[in-house]
Amino acid sequence: MAENTEGDLNSNLLHAPYHTGDPQLDTAIGQWLRWDKPYAVQKLKAVAGVMITASHNRKEDNGYKVYWETGAQITSPHDKEILKCIEECVEPWNGSWNDNLVDTSPLKRDPLQDICRRYMEDLKKICFYRELNSKTTLKFVHTSFHGVGHDYVQLAFKVFGFKPPIPVPEQKDPDPDFSTVKCPNPEEGESVLELSLRLAEKENARVVLATDPDADRLAAAELQENGCWKVFTGNELAALFGWWMFDCWKKNKSRNADVKNVYMLATTVSSKILKAIALKEGFHFEETLPGFKWIGSRIIDLLENGKEVLFAFEESIGFLCGTSVLDKDGVSAAVVVAEMASYLETMNITLKQQLVKVYEKYGYHISKTSYFLCYEPPTIKSIFERLRNFDSPKEYPKFCGTFAILHVRDVTTGYDSSQPNKKSVLPVSKNSQMITFTFQNGCVATLRTSGTEPKIKYYAEMCASPDQSDTALLEEELKKLIDALIENFLQPSKNGLIWRSV
8 A cells, every 4th residue: 555645545545457367357347446436426325435446556556535425535534534443443354355245245236337327317417519519520539548438438429419439449448457558647648648649640530538547537639730739738628628618607507697606616736727717707716625535525515505516627637527426527528528629610719729719818827747756755754844944943935046935835734824824724734745835926836745656746837817928938937937946945866856757
């Protein structure tokens, strides 16, 4: 089990490949590993749900997620109580390894087909142009990266009126060894999308959609006029989703609908583009701690208070359109991108061109996210403790190189210099490391540890106003700041950090 850096049970989920050694069993397990446990918990009115994930990390980093009866991932106090029960009973029960129970237990039930049917029916709530979809000339390629997404993306396209997307044959079926890619993580970009892009070029498809092995995240790429592929970042896709979901809401809202009742959410390390859209359009935007468990929990609160949530996301290509599922969902996200692209095609606009239109209207939000590997927990701790005692004890840095720092927020300690009482509005997360710096030049940068891997991540974004249109200048400023952040705060050479590589 990997190190628990989040301080709760869900931090040990670790998105592990399903690898029992039996290919048939791996495939059978795969159908229920991720898709779509949170939805099933709600529809079956279950007390809780346990999900073994089938994503992109090493099988050595195995674990699972737990969902409460709400359909959202557990947060405190449920996580701590479950851990307490585990620690009180560390020996397996007699018969725990009796695999014949799957055939003999009267409690066994397989509701997959029913849940799938109900999920596809719910998808219709976020389909707005079915007739247009059925007529589109656009072609789509989809890869499920050796995971469980193929069948469900195919069905989702049918629900939306599309012809089936073209699957990447080598990656269509579950394969616990992820045999065609070094790293089955679509977030890594063009290098891992090689088979998808080449197939799309062969089939004259302009848009590639990639769901990760457990089908909860989505990457998208679009062929440009110059013959190159544009692989969208999670933040860029979120800008498109935010524009799209609000535009569809405006066009389809009831007569008495109130924009002040509408919400969008994002994790605090994600782009602030939804905040910019919300300020201009009049709806509400909220931030949560990193992780969809926090988004799901907040959505429940909002729904119980009669609010309407259109969209939520985290920058690591996790998206939630609507609220039928209270977790990130790559299946629905894939088909919504397809509908968006088809709609824009009728106006001869590409996804990339529409992204520029969004930025021109609401302000350019240029972001960069990456990470360093660090396998020594004491080193990670010393890096963050140095930032808390930078020039003197209990003093955070006032500059990062030549860049002046306006505010510091440290959710590990609960400190926020921007608040009158100096206390963070976000919940304190003592067992994880996360410090956010707001700079005088408009940039926001966060350093944090991963809850599932031995990484120190950095997130930096230049948030410009609509009148700042010199993107080259903004990008250069962001690059200089990131270089200063790495050199002054992370000190990779001194601390033996390993640079990110695919």
